[in-house]
Amino acid sequence: MLYAGIAWTADGYDVELIDAGGDRALPPTRWGAERVPELTRWLGGAGREPGLPCVIVVESTNGLVDGVLTAAGLDVYRADPWVLPERPAFGSVSARALADRARTDLASLSPLTAEGGGQSGRDDDYHDGIRRSASVESALTLAGRCFRHGARDRQEIALTFDDGPDPVFTRQVLDILDRYGVRATFFCVGLHVNALPDEVRRITDAGHDIGNHTWSHPFLPDLTATQFRLQIERTSAAFERSVGEAPTLFRPPYGARTPEALGELLPDGPALALWDVDSWDWARPGPEKITKTVLDHARPGSMILMHDGGGDRRETVRALPAVIEGLLERDLRFVPAGELRAMAM
Template sequence: MSERAPSRFAGVAWTGEGYQVEVLDGAGHRVVGPSGWAAGRVPELIAWLRELSGGQGLAVVLDSTNGLLDGPLTAAGLDVYRADPWLLPPRPRFGSVPAERLARTPLGSLARVTAEGGSLTGRAEEYHEAVRRGAPIQAAMTAAGRCFEHGPRDTPKVALTFDDGPDPVHTGEVLAILARYGARATFFCVGHHVAALPDEVRRIADAGHELGNHSWSHPFLPDLTPEQLVEQLDRTTEAVARVTGEAPTRFRPPYGGLSPEVLATLADHPSELTMFDVDSRDWTRPGPERIAANVLGGVRPGSVVLMHEGAGDRGQTVRALPSIIEGLLERGLEPVTVGELPAPRPDH
């Protein structure tokens, strides 16, 4: 990352089709014309932004409902800033505020996003507070069978789940490994990537795996209005159904960002809220051995395991996967989809 104070500001807005970009200089003048990038062209977008940043210091500004880009951008060495809702005018029901608005947000008010801190860098306290307030409601939903966290503990099955895809590279790698062992899994996809990579979605479905809904743009859900949240869910469901002919029935919230307000909206939505009981922590990129140890150290019969296959370099997850599956099989645990786990009984 450059140490130089940025003299250029690239606002990156998301839409149903991809990303809109405006690049302004310190005086607020356009450095280049506004540009649009299809969601599948992220590598090219990154290369272009890197070129623009050369020697100048470029601040890339995203909003908090765009959780798919900061990982790849920070990994590429770009300086990424997040504009939170209280700095911005109301956004449309679907999409972020315009790119120009993001590029014009005063730098001093923005949060610098780091690779280590992730998309919600600087909002950890607020995040934990929202989840803490939501926890009793989530527990009540789980008890009532409205939220799935794991299957019964006497079922010799485990559900591996892969979030944030599909991905042009890692989806194929994950599918090949699963096929080698005859294992099935669940893929919680983001609508943005589904629209960009329909062939990958089709491959997942054709191989007998389950598709789930992981929102459209990977927003921090407490920042959305109920209408915006429903739009994120329904558009993603439609995008998957258009490709596979079948609508996903499960939703997994980005970051597990479940405030009471978010849970109230989800309780009225037909999607089944689907969480996990084992976190591989693969997004911290601790090395394939550590990822496998996190999974195999935490897994029990009926477990649902959280892993990632998209929105960044998931090579470590891919390299960990064979040891994870072999470790499960050695213990007599069959890797299945979440839908193939029986519903938990109230006394478990």
């Protein structure tokens, strides 16, 4: 058995591969965020004898690679804070610490699947965070700085895409949007914005809006207020380097909220953009199911959640034309999420 720990950093990912005795199977490696497909292929066969399995471990503050890895059929586990050393303010624990935890106590880690996503097994923490955040969320809403949909009496709707930019799927999504003359909003993660600035410029040059989706797609209940603030600030700075401006909208990974995190959005942080229609494309249920889910639940003012990164998005790309055509048949006009916010205020 081999154990691979993947740590996220300001620049990409550090990987340690150790054997059952705790010795390095291969020298440590470093991968830029633009090389995740290559990293996935490498993990599928790195230093491995025929039939020798490999367990891959990511931290709960790294929600960017698990979807790609599970789609490739690899065994991926999540390590939560209570089984790990203390994290730095920005970045995860070391790749070696992650690999060692899997080697010494695999039962303390949570197996991840495409259907469950990166927060598998954390439903209680998720809902507790949302419950505790209710008063802060209400304050943001009253200030016009939190919304999940626009006005219901206007024939407007917003398509939004999370977890990019991706060098393959973002371009395919952009091509489809261009074909139909549709404007959308892309909530991007800082690691990818930093690694793929040209892809961010493709988005804005095509007339689409951008949003902040944190740096590493963490599960927010596992962040301190300082760690959350750094995720937002570093991502905004990456946007400023690539396109000259920071987003005015923020979407939390998985929709998770905590009062500590939301408190960092007051009084002058980005507005909180949620959604009222989840396409469930992240679970890869098939393009027909994705299309049906959207068309069954969308109505005037809806903000639709889809994904252009963070996993295998071929089903999203295949579903998107039918989604757009179905909504156009209802005489709905596509607008960026920020315009829905303005109409909801």
